[in-house]
């Protein structure tokens with residue numbers, strides 16, 4: 001006999017649990033299913049443990065730089081067991097908190113097991129058959145392990161298995177020069193490992209403008225992280241000293257030998273084993289569930305939220321998906337994915353905060369733009385903290401004065417970028433931004449100044 005609910009949620013990532021909370025508060029009965037750890041990627045193998053490691057790595061970096069600030073310390077040692085235990089504890093506390101909260105919700109049943117559709121409104125979890133008129137899919141994704149030569153013949157790490165390591169790799173070779181690769185690369189270099197980042201594209205974080213890629217590369221190279229871009233013939237083989245990574249067919253040493261190798265070449269959605277065909281739910285060629293602007297699939301009563309719908313790949317986009325679906329279902333709203341302004345941060349040190357269009361993206365979209373830019377070496381707060389790497393940039397429409405986007409690669413860039421985001425969300429012009437008084441001394445206080453220095457790009 002099938003157990004009937006008002007709603008079924010598959011996955012406890014960044015959208016599912018909050019949605020369970022809203023549906024429960026609205027008086028609905030909810031079954032929420034998790035096959036592994038409550039909290040999903042962000043809490044267990046993503047944001048939370050990595051940002052904890054970023055904080056430990058920053059502490060190590062600052063300790064080594066003590067003399068720059070007149071603070072004389074002894075030699076710096078990293079206790080990897082403690083570093084690891086700290087990140088695990090913060091992750092575990094997050095998971096336990098999420099799980100306890102879910103269990104406390106009235107009319108919400110938490111099932112552990114792999115959920116799979118049998119027909120459009122019925123899901124099987126082990127021996128249980130669950131039925132509901134509304135089903136929300138929040139199954140997230142996992143690390144992509146491409147079929148590169150040598151995969152399967154040597155041990156390769158992903159973000160999940162690297163986070164289980166409580167010891168320091170002697171030489172960590174990272175394949176992929178984007179978010180995961182760059183964050184882990186700087187973290188482990190600061191813990192004392194030799195680090196090589198290998199990117200197949202011509203530059204790091206290839207979605208960003210060239211100036212950003214170049215500045216990030218300089219920041220990492222200044223910490224003695226080796227970087228190889230344009231690596232076209234990546235292959236793996238066992239080596240007496242670890243793992244040999246073939247990196248090039250053209251120039252540079254053709255092979256790099258590492259003690260450990262991390263694959264950071266993107267993510268795949270967890271949609272292949274959900275029985276989506278039995279439910280009639282369509283996916284694209286990469287496995288992302290096809291949704292409309294309100295996150296509904298083509299099957300009435302089934303929605304997809306978070307990384308599995310391909311409309312975002314961040315914790316905040318998944319959470320925003322929850323807000324959109326909940327507002328439309330329960331508050332009579334008409335919220336859409338296309339209403340949100342893209343924003344994200346890369347947690348290197350200094351971090352990269354990004355919102356809206358970059359200068360390159362705005363030009364490619366056909367805008368006539370005006371741009372203001374200032375190096376962090378001309379931002380008082382950055383000078384006082386002696387963290388002067390990077391730059392700040394604002395892009396506006398030269399015709400309408402609308403703010404199109406911003407980039408802050410610099411100390412506190414992940415926070416200060418919200419100044420631009422919130423102005424954009426309110427439809428403010430660059431002139432309004434220029435006229436808004438900010439607090440001294442902050443990184444954000446230079447944003448109005450830059451808005452006053454916008455120059456039209458010929």
Ligand SMILES: Cc1cc2nc3c(=O)[nH]c(=O)nc-3n(C[C@H](O)[C@H](O)[C@H](O)COP(=O)(O)OP(=O)(O)OC[C@H]3O[C@@H](n4cnc5c(N)ncnc54)[C@H](O)[C@@H]3O)c2cc1C
Nearest residue numbers: 011013014035040041042046115139140306307313314315
């Ligand atoms: C190393 C790393 C660092 C990151 N850092 C950041 C960051 O700093 N900031 C940021 O915004 N984003 C970051 N991200 C991305 C962020 O973690 C994800 O975008 C976010 O977790 C996606 O959430 P989600 O709700 O889509 O699903 P997930 O969090 O992936 O959760 C999906 C859940 O569904 C479960 N599940 C899957 N299939 C089934 C099934 N058939 N039955 C039952 N349960 C199932 C899974 O076990 C999982 O618990 C990072 C990611 C990684 C890998």
Ligand SMILES: NC(=O)c1ccc[n+]([C@@H]2O[C@H](COP(=O)([O-])OP(=O)(O)OC[C@H]3O[C@@H](n4cnc5c(N)ncnc54)[C@H](O)[C@@H]3O)[C@@H](O)[C@H]2O)c1
Nearest residue numbers: 176177178179180181199200201264265266313345346347
């Ligand atoms: N700070 C954050 O918000 C944060 C942090 C970590 C992860 N994430 C999320 O996790 C997702 C995955 O991150 P990611 O860095 O793995 O993927 P990504 O898709 O951002 O980048 C993958 C990189 O690997 C390169 N690449 C692909 N195939 C390759 C190959 N065969 N050899 C060498 N390089 C190759 C690509 O050119 C690209 O630079 C991102 O979409 C991001 O949203 C976010």
